[in-house]
Amino acid sequence: MNRKVKKILTSPTLAGLAALALFAGVLEIAVATDVIPQLIVARPSDTFMAFPELQKEMHLFGAFWETLGMCAAATGLALLIGIPFGYLMYRDDLIGRAYEGWLAAAFAAPTVLLYPLFLVMFGRSHMTLILMGFIPGAIPIAIQCRQGLLGVSPTLLNVGRSFNVTEREMFWKIQLPAAVPTIFTGIRIGVMYTLVNIVAIEYLIDFGGLGRIVSEMYFRFDSPGTYASILAVVAVSVLFYWCFGRVERWLRPV
Amino acid sequence: MAQTGVIGTVSGLRPRITVNTIRITTIVVLLVLWEVLAAVGRSGLLYKDVVPSSIQIGLAIIHEIFDPAFYHHLGITLAEHVVGFTIGSTIAVTVGIAMGANPFFRKMIEPYLNGIGSTPKIIFLPILFLLFGTGIESKMAKGALSAFFPVVFSTTLGMMLISPVLLRVGQTFSLTRRQMVSKIYMPSMVNPIITGLRLGMAIAVIGILVAEIKFSNGGLGYRIAEYYDQFAIASMYALIIIIFALAAAANVAMTVLQDRLNIKQGGSATRNAGLGAST
Amino acid sequence: MSGTLEISNVSKTYDAGGENPVKALDKVSLTVNQGEFVSIIGPSGCGKSTLFNVIGGLIPDYTGEVTIDGHRIDGTHRDVGVVFQEESTFPWRTTLNNVAFPLEVQGMAREAREAKAREFIKLVGLEGFENHFPAQLSGGMKQRTAVARTLAYEPRIMLMDEPFGALDEQTRLLLGDKLLEIWSTLKQTMLLITHNITEAVQLSDRVVVMSYRPGRIKRVIDIELPRPRSSEVITTAEFGHYVGDIWNELREEASRGMADAEEKLAAR
Structure with a gap:
């Protein structure tokens, strides 16, 4: 047998896929022979077959775009407010010190509990979803924006000064690009929590995209549908982060 | 000379304003805004009864603190959290160490962990409801599931970031496998594991509260949902404020604890608490 | 192109937040002629970095005077180009x-x-x-x-703060050759700050030895090795003689610096 084939056969990726297939097979048999009741765990084959139905009846793809749109709107808002606020916290050290601790504490707090506040004001609406996605998105962006600008290496600032750059050039050509990686960390964390919060609220208030579908499927006691819709959410999340990673790498070549 | 970021803040221009001035002003402004909103609500222009005045909320907080039912529900949530978090983090530390020690195993399951780790965990609630029912067992399971991911990621990372020089130092002193674990691995892992546990703890609380809001018959999340259904808005806000205060207190306590543990190694956990670790 | 650097009576004191003020530079005077290659050498804490920052215009509040072709430096100066020690x-x-x-x-x-x-x-x-x-x-x-x-x-004057400090010795020697080659092409005034004796002798026309705290000029040594010079020069007896000479001047300063640093750690 040649080396390449051997390498593929003993690769961890293949072992992972095999383990997954084995797990699905065991589950299939266990459910088929009623060792595990059908109502609790859907047969993997049934789950797979439920996708077309899900698309036809619940417009899975439409829901996917709806959730994604909410995330995009919330992230846009978070950038629009988070970055200028982070800059303000950097420019004015007092403001920075006054708010950064608060923001970090707010980020660690269960902000998802604020949803009734928006629910009573805006009802079950897109506004509620966007605002709930905005809150945990903007906080890390603002904090990392300040930290990134504060953390610019003093040597790089001295390089700028030794070349007599103006204050404006110092910011646009040195401070900002040096802070970009840190700001991106903030954006990545923010986007992650925005997605989590939006799907969570969709699920809690039965409104919007993917979260609503999962909730409805469960209410109908349609367990293949429930499992299929959950898998769809997993797939969307993975895809979402993959795309985000690509964009990030494209913006930051090294 | 060009002003630069390091010294170029405008704070020097107003030496008498302090951090506390800004904070107190902020609180006052927010309270006033809230009262204006409440007044508009009372006049019936918009948001009728939705924004209770801060006095009402204050009274509701006091009422809540003296209500035995609050402690009953707090107890349920705490019990769910302790059990769920303990189970979830124990499994996570074990899996994390196994992944760190065995690259094949890590590469085998990492893609799946990353995939599920990036998914909002709330979406698995229906499965947990199906498996464990809508009682406290499903909340414990949710707590375990939520706590698992941050802990497993930081444990694996901690294992992988142990300085190879330290491992070689251990080998040159012919440490046994057990000594390697207790003298080299464990002390180097304390920090990343604690960071992960801390984050896991916070996330497990959120996961449990949300699960309680969706479906339950007890716990603080249930109480919030109950107040909402009764349109007891002031009580609902009061309860949310109390939960936030408890979360903030727990966060401060954890920071102090972690800094105590870190002091000898010269690190500090205070900066950026709970932000960087979740990636 | 001209580029004569004159440093006269330059002093700089840091008051470290109420504690005993540290006198980093004490009445340092030195003239670097146009096209000359001068190294400043000293132990850590001899104020050579402070001097670097003063000449580079990064510390504007010093006493005394630094002039380039007669113009006083206060702030960064078009005629001084700076190469930093750190990743820049x-x-x-x-x-x-x-x-x-x-x-x-x-x-x-x-x-x-x-x-x-x-x-x-x-x-x-x-x-x-x-x-x-x-x-x-x-x-x-x-x-x-x-x-x-x-x-x-x-720039008319190149000011370098241990530019090769983080590199290994062999790379450093070869880059020294490169630097001399560039210098012979462009003929700027070169001022190198270093703690490496070999580097100072290999490259310079003059080596300025500084004392540990307060930073003063202890001795100026003319290096009369032939030009053009290559790194092979380090194998000659004369080279060894210069290195020995400089180390004799430096040893006392370096041990004072080390003792001071250890005392500070013990006090903590």
């Missing part, structure tokens, strides 16, 4: 764009500045790496990028 290339710019940076902020058009940057990249021997990012270069290549960037600014 911009990680988000390619070699070409790093070197073109000073030209860019001067408002030079893209094509002109890129052509000029390529010249200096060639001069430091980095052709073929124009489109690499610093992360893709070795430590020595990054420092050469920084040197080329400063050269592109065409």
Whole structure:
């Protein structure tokens, strides 16, 4: 047998896929022979077959775009407010010190509990979803924006000064690009929590995209549908982060 | 000379304003805004009864603190959290160490962990409801599931970031496998594991509260949902404020604890608490 | 092109937040003639970095006077180009764009500045790496990028703070050759701050030995080794003689510095 084939056969990726297939097979048999009741765990084959139905009846793809749109709107808002606020916290050290601790504490707090506040004001609406996605998105962006600008290496600032750059050039050509990686960390964390919060609220208030579908499927006691819709959410999340990673790498070549 | 970021803040221009001035002003402004909103609500222009005045909320907080039912529900949530978090983090530390020690195993399951780790965990609630029912067992399971991911990621990372020089130092002193674990691995892992546990703890609380809001018959999340259904808005806000205060207190306590543990190694956990670790 | 640097009676004191003030420089006077290569050597804490910052215009509040061709320095000066000890290339710019940076902020058009940057990249021997990012270069290549960037600014005086301090000894010797080669082409005034005796002797016309706290000039040693010089010079007996001579001056200062640092740690 040649080396390449051997390498593929003993690769961890293949072992992972095999383990997954084995797990699905065991589950299939266990459910088929009623060792595990059908109502609790859907047969993997049934789950797979439920996708077309899900698309036809619940417009899975439409829901996917709806959730994604909410995330995009919330992230846009978070950038629009988070970055200028982070800059303000950097420019004015007092403001920075006054708010950064608060923001970090707010980020660690269960902000998802604020949803009734928006629910009573805006009802079950897109506004509620966007605002709930905005809150945990903007906080890390603002904090990392300040930290990134504060953390610019003093040597790089001295390089700028030794070349007599103006204050404006110092910011646009040195401070900002040096802070970009840190700001991106903030954006990545923010986007992650925005997605989590939006799907969570969709699920809690039965409104919007993917979260609503999962909730409805469960209410109908349609367990293949429930499992299929959950898998769809997993797939969307993975895809979402993959795309985000690509964009990030494209913006930051090294 | 060009002003630069390091010294170029405008704070020097107003030496008498302090951090506390800004904070107190902020609180006052927010309270006033809230009262204006409440007044508009009372006049019936918009948001009728939705924004209770801060006095009402204050009274509701006091009422809540003296209500035995609050402690009953707090107890349920705490019990769910302790059990769920303990189970979830124990499994996570074990899996994390196994992944760190065995690259094949890590590469085998990492893609799946990353995939599920990036998914909002709330979406698995229906499965947990199906498996464990809508009682406290499903909340414990949710707590375990939520706590698992941050802990497993930081444990694996901690294992992988142990300085190879330290491992070689251990080998040159012919440490046994057990000594390697207790003298080299464990002390180097304390920090990343604690960071992960801390984050896991916070996330497990959120996961449990949300699960309680969706479906339950007890716990603080249930109480919030109950107040909402009764349109007891002031009580609902009061309860949310109390939960936030408890979360903030727990966060401060954890920071102090972690800094105590870190002091000898010269690190500090205070900066950026709970932000960087979740990636 | 001229470029005579005159340092007269320069002092600088840091008051470290109420504690005993540290006198970093105490009445330092030195003249560096146009086209000369001078090294300043001393133990850690002898104030050589402070002197670097004063001449580079990064510390404007000093007493005494630093002049270039008769003009007093207060703030960064067009005639002084600075190469820093630390990693100072911009990680988000390619070699070409790093070197073109000073030209860019001067408002030079893209094509002109890129052509000029390529010249200096060639001069430091980095052709073929124009489109690499610093992360893709070795430590020595990054420092050469920084040197080329400063050269592109065409300063009359090159001021370098241990530019090769983080590199291994062999790379450092070879880069020393490169530096002398560039210097013989461009003929600027060179002022090198270093703690490396070999480096100082290998490159300089004069070596200035500084004392540990307060920073004063202890002795100035003329290095009368023949020019053009290559790194082979380190094998000669004369070279060894200069190294020994400088170490005799430095040893006492260095041990005072070390004892002081250890005392401070013990007090903590």
